[in-house]
Amino acid sequence: MKCRTGQDPDGEQEADTTDAAFTTLLEDSAEELYEQAPCGYLSTLMDGTIAKINATLLEWLGLPPTQVVGRMRFADLLTVGGRLYHETHFAPLLQMRGEVSGVALDLRAAGGQRMPILVTSKVKTSVDGEPLLVRTTVFDARDRRAYEMELLRGRQAAEEAHRLAETARRQAVADRARLQEALAVLQQSLLPTELPAVPGLEAASHYHTASPDLLGGDFYDLFPLDADRWAFFLGDVCGKGPQAAAVTSLTRYTLRAAALHDPDPVTVLTTLNTVLHERYDSGDARYCTALFGILQPGSGHVSVHLASGGHPSALIQRADGTTHYLPTPGGMLIGILPRVHFTPASTELFPGDTLLLYTDGLTEARIGPERHLYGEAALSTFTATQPPAGPKALITALTSLLASFGDGLDDDTALLALGVLPFPGPESGT
Template sequence: MMCETSDGDPGTDGGAAEAGADTGGDDVDEAGLAQFSALLEDSTEDLYDNAPCGYLSTLMDGRIAKVNSTLLDWLGYTGTQLVGRKRFSDLLTVGGKLYHETHFAPLLAMQGQVSGIALELKCADGSRLPVLVTSVVKTGSDGQPLLVRTTLFEAGDRRAYESELLRARKEAERARADAEAARKTAETERARLHQVVVILQKSLLPPELPQVPGLQAAAYYHPASTDQLGGDFYDLFALGDGSWSFFLGDVCGKGPEAASVTSLIRYTLRAACLHADGPAEALDMLNTALYARYTGNDPRYCTVVAGTLTPRDGTFDITVASGGHPPALLLRADGTTDFVRTPGGMLVGITSRPDFITSTTTLAPGDTLLLYTDGLTEARTTAGPRYSEEALHAFAHSLAPAGARQTVTALTGLLEGFGNGLDDDTALLALGVPAADGVGVT
């Protein structure tokens, strides 16, 4: 609001004397009276002229009628340069003048007051001065508008603050944009890596299992991570004499190194099975290759179970050898389940003189042999403890009798139920002889 000036000077001796009379005359402390008198000498005009904010009064046509020294100092003008010569709008920048004509002046005419409007003034040296403007229409006794009183607060600090906020916001937006671009790039790279991993992982497994007369075979591979190559492997292939060979195993470690070892093991073991006299000798050949290649500071080893299938009058004779691998599980046609254990079997590649134990059994109609890696029996359950061979035995017992495909399908659902509880890849291989009544033919 505009400070008004007065025609008289309240800081005269008469005013001081009148004040002294009111205080009780001789009883007033002389020092206090001197301070009070000095304060009264600050006239209203002086307070107006040197106020910490800018003041000006304009006629209703916008011409400047009065302006205080504070505003003149800000702008670099003298009073004679502005009073009666300039309109308030002449002090505004081009944009400010346009806003004044289209918004500020119409609002002032309708409301009689406009408060806190941010505008820019042009200084005499051409620089700009940001200000906050409040204008009030002063009316006469007849209610007619006489003049406009305007108060201006220097807003340079506020403008700098707003500019800093704007800069910080733009910087934050840039950072968000960079982060989003980085996220999209990471997603693209992850998708590409996932595709590469899938392709490489498939190259370590047979594209499909062969058709074995009189036998149903099913397999499943569950990767614990889509970004890392696992070391689980399996295979089933003909030996050329009417019998068949199979194996399933798990290489220690993950990533490209483990994948390289997996590839070596799979093809070495396949060749060994074709030339060895039984699965135990095939594992011994694999051990020799691994131990010779990965001795010293970079040992590599695996667990594996290998076996042969020999058809005989509607059944299959099975010989199994294990190198430190979890035991195969046999689901019988009568609903019982048993582990095919090979006690004492050593890890493959860990020593130069391993001892591999064999075990024999028969697959009759309705029987299914299940091989699996320890990703299944070491999975974390929702209750907290690890899954176990005992839990797997109980689960298989609830399935038996079941064919190879039915068994693998049920275990696939079990694996998916573990969710994040699967820390390791899991491979399954089931071999079953369909029962005469159709059990296992699903």
């Protein structure tokens, strides 16, 4: 704050300029802020009819308000693929949860152009909890992509400065630390903050980042379908960096939404294949591997039904210490072809049994002087040497195994273990 005493013409002029700017800001009404916001806003009735839309979104669409308000639904603004996804997944999920955040869709923009967007919708309810309308925010995803590229250019500039001088090197180290922090935050946003508690089961997970400078494409999740069933999945998107992160986000949201619509594992993976193939068929091809399954507790056991799309088979550690894989032959990569085949598989877990899912960063680690692949046989042997003490103990042992690989572990690795209680305690001697 500046204090003025006596006559100070320059100071008075500066204060007058500041007061004028502040007055102009106050005169900027809420309606003007709504209309000219850097993102799109719209409100719809519960049947999807658009009741209000701001000028920013209308400009993207190239349509007058009279052609939109009261005449079109939000789904009508989307491309054919986006409309299908909205009707079959987005809308049902919004109705069930009351809020959906950060879903990637495509808008039919002015001139018939496809415009990538990120959509967040929330249902407004009355004091009695009755739904009144849906408020939706639409973000231009092109800006996000430009921001990610700007981060990469910043990192490259910092590394170049490091080679020029010691002073520049220290600056580059600081820039790199900030970048890694940003990437770590974004990486965590692609994973569940914590696994939910499942009655009668124990769950544990671990994510190993091979490089703090690159976003990985591994993902996993565990979530309820209803009072009696739980869904889980684990997979790996091809490539790394912002593009892989975008595919990972789309994949996770699609799997969750598809499972709530129809939890059959083959159907869920088929829906994901359709979404990925339609989104990336005309441009840079993107695909992933994934294993999706359903847990359904029964009398003294838990039934497991799953399907795999090009992903390594799940490994089962039984309560007696034996291990075996649950094969899913013929599962194809997800997103490459318009029509694919996925093979279902089923098993039952009894008290003390653990189901392990993993990405190929683990089995494709290089070990020994000859840098041989670690392989699935070695993983099965290692697991068999571990006492059947449940998912948490197994994940702890595998985390130590990953650390022992050193620089031989050059890919991200995700682990998810699910087991049926009870497990023997340490006093049992097992």
